[in-house]
Amino acid sequence: MTDLSASTPETTPDHDVSAQAVRAYWRENLTLMGILLVIWFTVSFGFGILFRDVLDQVSIGGAPLGFWFAQQGSIFVFVILIFVYSVRMGQIEKKYGMSDEND
Numbered sequence: 001m002t003d004l005s006a007s008t009p010e011t012t013p014d015h016d017v018s019a020q021a022v023r024a025y026w027r028e029n030l031t032l033m034g035i036l037l038v039i040w041f042t043v044s045f046g047f048g049i050l051f052r053d054v055l056d057q058v059s060i061g062g063a064p065l066g067f068w069f070a071q072q073g074s075i076f077v078f079v080i081l082i083f084v085y086s087v088r089m090g091q092i093e094k095k096y097g098m099s100d101e102n103d
Contacts, residue, residue, distance in 0.1 A: 017097055025096040032088055036081045044074035 047055060052066030060068045093099040 021096050025092065025098060028092050028095075029089065032085065032092070036085055040074075040078055040081055043069065043077045048074055 048066065048070030052070065055066035055069065056064035058065040090099070
């Protein structure tokens with residue numbers, strides 16, 4: 001077990017990052033996750049279930065758009081959101097000096 005009492009309140013024991021920077025990092029991380037989850041929910045539940053009747057007036061490749069979102073569109077959006085999260089988190093980690101990459 002590591003003795004955390006030796007570290008100052010301003011820094012974490014393993015890195016020279018202030019507690020304020022850690023809080024700001026997590027605030028940005030949770031904000032990003034919240035936004036991406038709202039997008040995912042809107043696309044999967046909203047477009048596939050709630051707004052299906054409206055979207056079914058348009059078709060993609062012969063399939064109604066609401067059906068397409070329920071079957072494939074929400075999966076495509078989910079994969080895109082994974083890439084967006086990965087890229088954005090890399091930027092956030094570099095911003096707060098928490099990146100694992102050697103610069």
